[in-house]
Amino acid sequence: MLNSIIFQQNKLFAKISDRSLQQLMQVAKYGNYQKNNVILTYQESSDNFLYLMTGWLKLFKQSGNGEEIVDILTNHHYCGEQFILPADALEGYIVQAISNVELFTIPIRWLRYCIKHDIQLSANFLQASFKKQQHLTMEIEHLSIQNAMQRIGCFLLRLRRFKRQDSLPHAITLSLPCDKALLASRLGMRAETFSRALSKLCRQCDITTHGDILCINDITSITHYVCQHCSKKFPCNETID
Amino acid sequence: MLNSIIFQQNKLFAKISDRSLQQLMQVAKYGNYQKNNVILTYQESSDNFLYLMTGWLKLFKQSGNGEEIVDILTNHHYCGEQFILPADALEGYIVQAISNVELFTIPIRWLRYCIKHDIQLSANFLQASFKKQQHLTMEIEHLSIQNAMQRIGCFLLRLRRFKRQDSLPHAITLSLPCDKALLASRLGMRAETFSRALSKLCRQCDITTHGDILCINDITSITHYVCQHCSKKFPCNETID
DNA sequence: CGTATTATTGATTTGTCTCAAAAAGTGTGG
DNA sequence: CCACACTTTTTGAGACAAATCAATAATACG
Numbered sequence: 001m002l003n004s005i006i007f008q009q010n011k012l013f014a015k016i017s018d019r020s021l022q023q024l025m026q027v028a029k030y031g032n033y034q035k036n037n038v039i040l041t042y043q044e045s046s047d048n049f050l051y052l053m054t055g056w057l058k059l060f061k062q063s064g065n066g067e068e069i070v071d072i073l074t075n076h077h078y079c080g081e082q083f084i085l086p087a088d089a090l091e092g093y094i095v096q097a098i099s100n101v102e103l104f105t106i107p108i109r110w111l112r113y114c115i116k117h118d119i120q121l122s123a124n125f126l127q128a129s130f131k132k133q134q135h136l137t138m139e140i141e142h143l144s145i146q147n148a149m150q151r152i153g154c155f156l157l158r159l160r161r162f163k164r165q166d167s168l169p170h171a172i173t174l175s176l177p178c179d180k181a182l183l184a185s186r187l188g189m190r191a192e193t194f195s196r197a198l199s200k201l202c203r204q205c206d207i208t209t210h211g212d213i214l215c216i217n218d219i220t221s222i223t224h225y226v227c228q229h230c231s232k233k234f235p236c237n238e239t240i241d
Numbered sequence: 242m243l244n245s246i247i248f249q250q251n252k253l254f255a256k257i258s259d260r261s262l263q264q265l266m267q268v269a270k271y272g273n274y275q276k277n278n279v280i281l282t283y284q285e286s287s288d289n290f291l292y293l294m295t296g297w298l299k300l301f302k303q304s305g306n307g308e309e310i311v312d313i314l315t316n317h318h319y320c321g322e323q324f325i326l327p328a329d330a331l332e333g334y335i336v337q338a339i340s341n342v343e344l345f346t347i348p349i350r351w352l353r354y355c356i357k358h359d360i361q362l363s364a365n366f367l368q369a370s371f372k373k374q375q376h377l378t379m380e381i382e383h384l385s386i387q388n389a390m391q392r393i394g395c396f397l398l399r400l401r402r403f404k405r406q407d408s409l410p411h412a413i414t415l416s417l418p419c420d421k422a423l424l425a426s427r428l429g430m431r432a433e434t435f436s437r438a439l440s441k442l443c444r445q446c447d448i449t450t451h452g453d454i455l456c457i458n459d460i461t462s463i464t465h466y467v468c469q470h471c472s473k474k475f476p477c478n479e480t481i482d
Numbered sequence: 483c484g485t486a487t488t489a490t491t492g493a494t495t496t497g498t499c500t501c502a503a504a505a506a507g508t509g510t511g512g
Numbered sequence: 513c514c515a516c517a518c519t520t521t522t523t524g525a526g527a528c529a530a531a532t533c534a535a536t537a538a539t540a541c542g
Contacts, residue, residue, distance in 0.1 A: 068472070082375065085368040089473070090375075115364065122363040123356065127326040129370040134323060134331075136377035143384050144429045147529070180489065188385045193530055195490055211539085231309075232330065388497070421521065434498055436522055452507085 002030050002104055012051070012078070012124050020118040027110045031103050039095040039103070046092035048105040049080040055101030056177045059093040069185045072098075074177065081125065083108050084115060098178045138232065143188055145229045148197035151187045153205070153226035156214065157234065170219050176212040201225075243271050243345055253292070253319070253365050261359040268351045272344050280336040280344070287333035289346040290321040296342030297418045300334040310426045313339075315418065322366065324349050325356060339419045379473065384429055386470045389438035392428045394446070394467035397455065398475065411460050417453040442466075 007013045059070040070093045184194035205222040208215045223234045248254040300311040311334045425435035446463040449456045464475045
């Protein structure tokens, strides 16, 4: 059973009624999964809300020509909320861990019940939903105004937020959360394009690489190149995706 | 003052409490605007929720190099909901009619008050918000898998839904809702690309044109070309944008 | 160590953007 | 109704970014 603190510290479940809290804590399932494990199948994904506490996972659909990536989630992201209220033509997806992950799930029917009876819970979800909308809108903007190098750079800059502490103010070391083909797909480009664009970005903006470990030696240089046309200004408070 | 029927027939305001209904009807402002009129300025847009009953309007920001189009709305679309709940870094936009429009606005502070006290209203907005999210996700998919011709074709097919009745089952006549440069921008391409892609689409899929009036002579042909890679199947129940 | 997976590099093609100019359409006042 | 200016749309030629197809290199793994 989940600790009530975990729930209450979470913006989605903050300040909800004691009754909701009790009910949700009873039905929520905490889980710890190893890299590559399948967490939810198609049917399960549409019957459960999932909140990811730490790690990385991917949502995808199996199709004729390989996997169709639906989304990639990380710390404090969630999925499945679209199944809370009735809507047609919604399909589930496979949820798989791409690193070790810590998460909890809540059966949709319970969440639906609580949301319909707890105004605070409903408002919390509404606020989170507006924020997600903002983020999707930003992604659309990025797809049309940023080139491949800039999209990768933007991703790296947002990845930065996952480092607890940076030794030097202008140098940052970080590691890519998953294989490059998956990242490429997430950023709307081919793996070959990703490879070429990343190496060009590294040459151009003073980033040194050792496998999937990157060291951004000069934040100013990369932000100057990446954020030049974006409507948000660095450091933008967006999460990683 | 607005007729309560208009409110109650509207999914966003269906089944809300009498109290909410009374309050919202008292503060809502009904409006009828001619083409090209500015409806809301930057500040006003972030202080008001807007529901568009009929017509077309655009949201945009004035910037150094011309207008930056934020969105284009039509029948039963709404905007301003992101200002209901506190969030940082949200900017307003100019709202302008691009056809004659019929709409109503509600001061954000009243809507916020009602949403916080009426669970049904909150749930209605939550549901609408999930739907908008779905739509944004589809747009992202389209931007990466559809070429210019397909994006235009997809727009035309969805424009079809605005026709009350079609004389022939396989032939449809429709007129573009606004100038082509604006449509191009909405579809994420240059006006020149739009012009070339539209004429190629017309040649390829048996569409005849007279100015901004288009006649799709063979629905099958265009859907076959446009929808081939989309995850939704025609006729997809998406609204025009 | 060999096999499979993942990543990079190379050569070519495709689609879209860019800049420039011409054409078509719209509106105004004489 | 025409002449004029102005806007919108189309067309053309060239540049460029990314996709594609193919081959090689690096890495992981039993």
